[in-house]
Amino acid sequence: MTQPSLVLENLTKSYGKNTHALKGIDLTIHHGEFVVIIGPSGAGKSTLIRCINQMVPSTSGSVRFDGIAMEKAKGKELRQQRAKIGMIFQHYNLIERTNVIKNVLHGRLGQMSFLQSSLGRYQATDKQEAYDLLVKVGLEQQIYKKAGALSGGQMQRVGICRAIMQRPKLLLADEPIASLDPKAAETVMTYLKDITTERELTCIVNLHQVEVARQYASRIIGVRDGQIVFDGQSKELTDEMIAHIYSGKEEQIGTPAMTYNEDILVYE
């Protein structure tokens, strides 16, 4: 058996003294899994995703990614670990005044020298890869448009290409379709699933839409009040289990997140 991609052990996160957002999460994720995390607002889904790359430092427990304890990693080691983790955001986080292909190429910045990156000197192979990715997600007509001129669904496809351009081992997506209409959401999820399957990437996606989770996930994790209350395949997610995950908050099943925008958090 190969080493798992990610192992969380007794992971906790508290904000201040009174908000216990994660209360002892144990979770092992293997290479190539497409994991969707569901749960009501405030359950701890975003906190869980952010503790994986330690954008939000965990309070106790461990996060082992690709064999290294993220909570102990510092400086260069932490940067190297984070370079292996691609991020996809609800609000896309593109540079809107810059064209689409440059936005995708930005995915390479973490692996370039300071001089190369400050001069924006990308290798021809990188440019070709960015182009090929954009064609793959159906954006060949948009390559030289400003990112800000695209629709939300198109912007998120650019976001996927940028994350893939980073050549990550793990992709984290926090509510990638929460700002999209159902048709655009389906397109984005389909490309995300296809590309990650083709490249055998591990993917963890937070979603509010239970039906979308069922459709795409190879494994669903149900989080409630900072704890995992369901871990199984789509077919095992019964209506009773959904009711349990969302109990008291049933009105949120399938509704988009009402989140405050924290996407402005930027990688160091």
Ligand SMILES: Nc1ncnc2c1ncn2[C@@H]1O[C@H](COP(=O)(O)OP(=O)(O)OP(=O)(O)O)[C@@H](O)[C@H]1O
């Ligand atoms: N930066 C923060 N400072 C203080 N408390 C926070 C912070 N971020 C999250 N919390 C709290 O931690 C708990 C979990 O929040 P989190 O954002 O992880 O939930 P979520 O499942 O992602 O919710 P949503 O579906 O609304 O996005 C909530 O009680 C929330 O208020």
Ligand SMILES: [Mg+2]
């Ligand atoms: Mg959230």
